Amino acid sequence: MKSTRRPTIREVAQLAGVSRMTVSRVVSDPDVVLPATRDRVNRAIADLGYVPDKAAGGLSSRRTGFVALMLPTLTNANFASVAHGLTEVLRGSDYDLLIAYTDYDLGEEERQLRNLLARRPEAIVLTGASHSREIARLLLAANIPILEIADLPHRPIEHVIGFSNHEVGRTAARYLLDRGFTRLGAIGAVYDGSVLDHRGEERIRGFEEELRRSGLPTTGVIRHGIAPLSYDHGVGALQELQRRAPDTQALFAVSDLSAVGVVMECQRQGLRVPDDLSIMGFGNFEIGREINPPLTTINVDFHGLGSQTGRLIVDLLGSATPPAREAAHRVDVGLAVIERNTVRPA
Amino acid sequence: MKSTRRPTIREVAQLAGVSRMTVSRVVSDPDVVLPATRDRVNRAIADLGYVPDKAAGGLSSRRTGFVALMLPTLTNANFASVAHGLTEVLRGSDYDLLIAYTDYDLGEEERQLRNLLARRPEAIVLTGASHSREIARLLLAANIPILEIADLPHRPIEHVIGFSNHEVGRTAARYLLDRGFTRLGAIGAVYDGSVLDHRGEERIRGFEEELRRSGLPTTGVIRHGIAPLSYDHGVGALQELQRRAPDTQALFAVSDLSAVGVVMECQRQGLRVPDDLSIMGFGNFEIGREINPPLTTINVDFHGLGSQTGRLIVDLLGSATPPAREAAHRVDVGLAVIERNTVRPA
DNA sequence: CTCGCTGGTGGGACCGTTATCATTGCCGGG
DNA sequence: CCCGGCAATGATAACGGTCCCACCAGCGAG
Numbered sequence: 001m002k003s004t005r006r007p008t009i010r011e012v013a014q015l016a017g018v019s020r021m022t023v024s025r026v027v028s029d030p031d032v033v034l035p036a037t038r039d040r041v042n043r044a045i046a047d048l049g050y051v052p053d054k055a056a057g058g059l060s061s062r063r064t065g066f067v068a069l070m071l072p073t074l075t076n077a078n079f080a081s082v083a084h085g086l087t088e089v090l091r092g093s094d095y096d097l098l099i100a101y102t103d104y105d106l107g108e109e110e111r112q113l114r115n116l117l118a119r120r121p122e123a124i125v126l127t128g129a130s131h132s133r134e135i136a137r138l139l140l141a142a143n144i145p146i147l148e149i150a151d152l153p154h155r156p157i158e159h160v161i162g163f164s165n166h167e168v169g170r171t172a173a174r175y176l177l178d179r180g181f182t183r184l185g186a187i188g189a190v191y192d193g194s195v196l197d198h199r200g201e202e203r204i205r206g207f208e209e210e211l212r213r214s215g216l217p218t219t220g221v222i223r224h225g226i227a228p229l230s231y232d233h234g235v236g237a238l239q240e241l242q243r244r245a246p247d248t249q250a251l252f253a254v255s256d257l258s259a260v261g262v263v264m265e266c267q268r269q270g271l272r273v274p275d276d277l278s279i280m281g282f283g284n285f286e287i288g289r290e291i292n293p294p295l296t297t298i299n300v301d302f303h304g305l306g307s308q309t310g311r312l313i314v315d316l317l318g319s320a321t322p323p324a325r326e327a328a329h330r331v332d333v334g335l336a337v338i339e340r341n342t343v344r345p346a
Numbered sequence: 347m348k349s350t351r352r353p354t355i356r357e358v359a360q361l362a363g364v365s366r367m368t369v370s371r372v373v374s375d376p377d378v379v380l381p382a383t384r385d386r387v388n389r390a391i392a393d394l395g396y397v398p399d400k401a402a403g404g405l406s407s408r409r410t411g412f413v414a415l416m417l418p419t420l421t422n423a424n425f426a427s428v429a430h431g432l433t434e435v436l437r438g439s440d441y442d443l444l445i446a447y448t449d450y451d452l453g454e455e456e457r458q459l460r461n462l463l464a465r466r467p468e469a470i471v472l473t474g475a476s477h478s479r480e481i482a483r484l485l486l487a488a489n490i491p492i493l494e495i496a497d498l499p500h501r502p503i504e505h506v507i508g509f510s511n512h513e514v515g516r517t518a519a520r521y522l523l524d525r526g527f528t529r530l531g532a533i534g535a536v537y538d539g540s541v542l543d544h545r546g547e548e549r550i551r552g553f554e555e556e557l558r559r560s561g562l563p564t565t566g567v568i569r570h571g572i573a574p575l576s577y578d579h580g581v582g583a584l585q586e587l588q589r590r591a592p593d594t595q596a597l598f599a600v601s602d603l604s605a606v607g608v609v610m611e612c613q614r615q616g617l618r619v620p621d622d623l624s625i626m627g628f629g630n631f632e633i634g635r636e637i638n639p640p641l642t643t644i645n646v647d648f649h650g651l652g653s654q655t656g657r658l659i660v661d662l663l664g665s666a667t668p669p670a671r672e673a674a675h676r677v678d679v680g681l682a683v684i685e686r687n688t689v690r691p692a
Numbered sequence: 693c694t695c696g697c698t699g700g701t702g703g704g705a706c707c708g709t710t711a712t713c714a715t716t717g718c719c720g721g722g
Numbered sequence: 723c724c725c726g727g728c729a730a731t732g733a734t735a736a737c738g739g740t741c742c743c744a745c746c747a748g749c750g751a752g
Contacts, residue, residue, distance in 0.1 A: 056709040119400055120352075231632055368701060
């Protein structure tokens, strides 16, 4: 086993009998070099198994080819969809995605961000971040496009592609109210200073707001457990709800995963869905379509959100003139109720 | 808005009145510089909002701090767990994970790998790769530790941390045979030359092998659809099974997701589980615990697999003496049947 | 007092690539 | 026949760090 170092552009140049620059050109812009030369260089590249070093290239050209993405977690299918849509677009333009996740831990945010910035990404995409003073300062100092996604912040840092989580909650409440329910409940996670992502809390607040507007009590609004939410959360939250507001007719869960957990727990308890308890969720997870009865939910096109974000980045980085900060984009991708069978007119 | 470039070590040095080297030392090994000097430098760093450029540093020190991970997909919760376990360990040693995924597309593998190698990772972790001639060549030429995970290949490239997918299939078959079933079925994906990951196919082959050993027919073994598998796959595969082998008593699905889809479809069809059809899956996904009845499955500790991989990497990179290739590690993390209620003695 | 050592710091060269400008050879037009 | 212009290629200087060694005080031992 030859433990020799990786071949560099120098060695390729030497073997092909050309200068380093010519090799560089063959790799990045082949058309400008004579076919005969190009072939010779390509052969040398193949012979040596040369793979260009992007770090060195980036240092020189000031273009690292990185786009940074900061997520609360990888485990959530919707965030995975975002990453997916984003990668699809970025691959076409030769950007690599650099993913960091915080696991909803506030302390990790700054650490992760510094780490990300040390790689000199050309743009950065953020989800559900808290944006402390120091975070904002670091971001601005990076002097690259900043994109906040999956939310619609009132005071955005720069670009926004998302939807209103508050509106999600309101839509759910209105949907249930329209069907004549009056004893409404909602379940989400406990939100305190140590929690990074406030999007779930926004949804639950939107729900509460609509309840208050209609003069209804908010005793059925339960904050239980902590993010990330999953099936189990629904089980526990339902039990708490049954203690606190046993007469609840209809329930909104801030995540489909919780909602599915609730449906399953209802089955175990022998409660009929939706006759004994109506349930709706958020996120349009695949499992919601499969359970019996299938889950009513609110859909957001996360994959499209990811690809739109990707396209905006490519645009932003492609345009020679760095757009002024006041030309920040703000895109609402909207949301839609998907009616299935877990809710029925009362 | 000052659109000035990011501050470099030079400017920090100037502001603090020291040389660049001293700044470098304060960042990477603070203890060797005098407290007074250190404070001065740290103040300058804070004032300027200096964030070191790891690409530049890596170029010089030949240590990029990257560990590469190649996955079929991000969307699978088990792979996400692996990534999770891996990150947890690597964070502690200041490595960043560079994730690439192929979406089970064979053509993407080489492209992604080249891309990864262009970032000069210090180690590379692979899952379910096909290892074509060219791929293997690229990997070996990189001259870094190579770790294959989530499988137990007969002819590994170097290190292996995984479990036998073939054994998963055999274990499932034996489990069902032991309970007295004789008309067994299995569902997986179609496997042809264009598919990257063979782990599901290995599971199904192990199942078939055990069937043949017992002199039972393999007509109930269905290859349906293509990876990635999900709930919907189970629905379609069950329907195909019902056409091809309607008298099947017990069924193994190569993924819990398919298995859950089967259970749900059974509910819709009014079939009782496990009385009319026994079902077991693989992967121990959370949803399997929640459905009614809960899903019998085969568990592998994917999170632990990820963290073990991380620890091995840290070991390998930490040891000054590069270990000889013959000292390759081979770890079997094992597997275990988790009995729940979807299977019952016949 | 001198010498050697040690801890703290600085001065260059270098890591592998690309931007930029210079150089070369060739072609066609005046 | 000469010269301007263009296409192809080369030389050199960055890019932002760290490695390696030299330097310099200060201090204890001989």
